[in-house]
Amino acid sequence: MSSLNEAKKIVELRRNLAIQKTQDIRSKLLENEDFKNAENKLGGLDFERSRREVYKLDTSEIDKQISQAILERDNALKKLGYSVDILQPEFACKICEDTGINNYKVCSCVEKERIKLEFEKYPELKSVPKSLDDIDFTIYDQQSKMFEKCAKYLKRNFVSEDRLSSIILFGATGVGKTYLAKTALLECMLSGQDVMFVNAIRLNKMFLEYHLAALENKKQILQKANSCDALVIDDLGVEPMLNNVTIPYLYELIIERASKKTIITTNLSQRDLENRYGQRIFSRLMDKERSAVIKLQGKDLRLSLSK
Template structure:
């Protein structure tokens, strides 16, 4: 559930790093070879400090330290004492080079915003089953439902494949329920996560719940949603309308992301977005220059 704050998560990561570091150190202490190398490193560091005070040449010490580091890594591998962290990139600190690691952002989306846990998704482009779509009755586009879905699958897969250098900045998936919009959205989220892209998949109800909490003064910062590389919003239009929240917060989010050149994919059952929200929002969701619109039509798969 989305009941954590950013402060909570930072504390969680600090504790996680400390626990994993302690466990790693315990394994190292039990190795006489590693302890010997550590003694050599301490002696070299002392020698380097003396060189600094005496204005001596310290480059030789640096080379020896680098060689010792290499020896230590080889010894660790040989003895099977690899460092164990959930995220080797940030060593469970949640930060790399002064920026939040994707592992930390993933927890923010899931535990602070109530976003979908992408690790639980079963849909993927690899398991796409074209046979469930009708291939006999032409739709308004002149294509059968199967032909449309094969085309849309390729568009969505290519979008993630070349991300962030996409042909269009955003994608809008629109059409009635049960036609495969959520399936493709889940496929995109799953593939993006697998590729290491900073991605957040929000169901509309959860997104507007975040907006409402922020409006009420709760500790729910919006900058993470504004700055995520790829934001996917499912079922837009199914959320309850809240005065001074629905339109203003959604417009602000979409507008900031559009101006920042960040990518947003939205799935909706709403035919008239301008009537549901207003012209500002519909123009940003339907802008032809920045957005590719995929119209879904055909038989509701949930009724089959």
């Protein structure tokens, strides 16, 4: 289930619980004679009022009686030590009353829940700025220009657009590839896109799990990786090579995501990448129509771009 659907479910459950709680309180209150009588009276009067409305009859007299019955009921409540609010469900979101919908759109409370769920799934995204624009480039000293250029590129081509299907960030450990990829992904997530962050070792385990799973269980294992709007595969090349698993499923994933955004970070050189994963994957990743290659190397950023 996507985090958005999970979030919708949570809000729906919240609403049901609030309503249930009010119903439970009401049942308890109905054990009191005064309250019960007032409620019964109100019920009858409400029914009569609706009937009169349907037949377009005068309701002024009945309205007076309703006001009187409400007063009696409220007095009964007061005697029991409750305020009238106790009869109304206490919804957590005052905007949508926990329906999850505001003005025909997803309410902000659902969005808040979705982001909370995403952070639970990808706690590593908590440690980066919320936007590529918020990165403090000065801390990267001499590399700041290169870093800034790369951040701007990711903003344009990964966060904002769907033009390229994959961006490969090459570079040694510590140049900030993962940091940039995470920040770009978090920005996508906060803008409402369905995202996934996965380390290559974990992804490889998922491939193995998929390989070994019974047919009916296969689909869900890679569903998110295949279908999310934006995926980061971190540190490709550190995973152990599993025969008949790593390469074929990686290739499948790349094909599956041909029209979706993916960032791959790697410490490997282009040559190592080709040697390790073979021509098929390599040429797909290097396909200038679909991919961009960014090399973050020391002070020198080389962008090898298709457009």
